[in-house]
Amino acid sequence: MSQSENNNNTGTTPGTAETGEPHGAAARRGPFRSGERVQLTDERGRMNTITLTPGTAYHTHKGFLNHDLLIGQVEGSVVENNVEQQYQALRPLLSDFVLSMPRGAAVVYPKDAGQIITMGDIYPGARVVEAGVGSGALSISLLRAVGDSGYLHSFERREEFADIARGNVETIFGGPHPAWKISLGDFQDQVVAQEAPGSIDRVVLDMLAPWECLDAVATVLAPGGVWVNYVATVTQLSRTAEAIRADGRFTEPDAWESMVRGWHLEGLAVRPDHRMVAHTGFLMVTRRLADGVTGLNLKKKAKAEFSDEDLSHWTPEAVGERAVSDRKLRRAARDAASTVQTKRTKSKNENAATETPGGPGDQ
Template identity: 60%
Template structure:
């Protein structure tokens, strides 16, 4: 039985073509690709790549300046944060939430819109495996090219489950019987109708948006379409902690707001969503409410 795509690059001794992440004594990272006969240079000195080729992960190398570096393969979160960018990447904390809360499973058929630099595409491909399907749509050809190179670099070549289409999702979506749809785009509410047609009953749409106005319009559009259950919206924040002896405290910096996530499940054809039992806040749908069919919401500017 052959190994899944990219698995051989994640274990065993270092080989030519592997990505290596060096960590210096201050915790700073340097990432490079192993090449026979080449040398790694820094202001702390240099050492030959051949010193790492054939060595196990977790090896410590020393430069000519006697600085020690720990050598490991970069984890996927490390890789996506250091990859060349055409557009901003989906942060690992949000990618992890998408894979978990959207329940992206091995063999799943996934449609993704808004490829950016390919970070989320890489996460999705690892989750669905060689026998799944990730069909990504990106309207900008330059972003699509950057994403293609980043995905190939991570897996060591083309991934058999990946298809990339340059164009707008609402104009080109032809996939049917889709299990999951992931939208990372400026106006996801414009895609609710084609997404609804593509999803299987019980399928899930997950939307990543940056602003509260986008969040409001996305939720109301899903809610008003009539083919989805009540949407769920949230954001996540990550705070690391300093732990040294009795000095245990939160770090001064944290990864705060990066975006909002919204999920909703596709209902069976002909089924009306159950009525919501909760009472909306006073004034939530008052005279000033613009509604999902307009281009702005009061007090927040244009969507």
């Protein structure tokens, strides 16, 4: 599938996609442009993200704001709608984007993505593979970490999820990322077929049964390389840890979860927020040992055992995964692709108008 192969923007100006529009770092600088996503904050602190489209307006129960008033404005401007309601306009941060982008599956929350990048030691230029792509939230963070000179190969079993992820990645980066390759199929089969043994620096798995990938991970991961697992339940965490210990080719796994609690700040009324982002998933990290080396046999008080009855209950529904309808997936894929296409069409029309005699470029 040609769209799933690694995309390299060769022969173009740095910071400019094949369509001529800014991408990457260049897309994050300068005035607001047509087709760009902008985060509006009203006077009560409520935020909404819109895609700038000439000739259209953002409507609320308190009037409307023409998109044309925002196009060309400097980031951080404050604008007024038709009834003098003020809005603060900024480009959405990564954390804002992943929570508002089209999705077919639950996204990896920013707090967990940050932990994966840091505790997994994902660095610029690293060669990384990941599996379950979902809606592409973690892929975006990994691509930012490895940079244009790095390499991220993502594996996804469902084509609908791959389409959604591709649209979201191209939206935030302004086009295909030069370090990204996405493939369809089961990770444990495809990764050993497509990646050379010992050629990968980091492996990140967000899937139902990561213990099934032990051999595949051990094959492609370089000695000293880091394997990060993101799982939802305690039972998944336990079985993955015991499988890693029994395998002997990895270090003793470390596991944790993170919780984020905001604070209310208003004069002397400084207190914790009533709401917090608590459990979203468990993270587990282990490292590949050298070939032929057996890991240290750390003393444990008890050894976990899993009965046949336990193993028969490993289904998505049993561990709390919510089923996603095909209709919702198709709609999310269309939304993600539409955002990219709208931006490209607007840019193409503006470039054509600039080059046409009598257009804006001749005034």
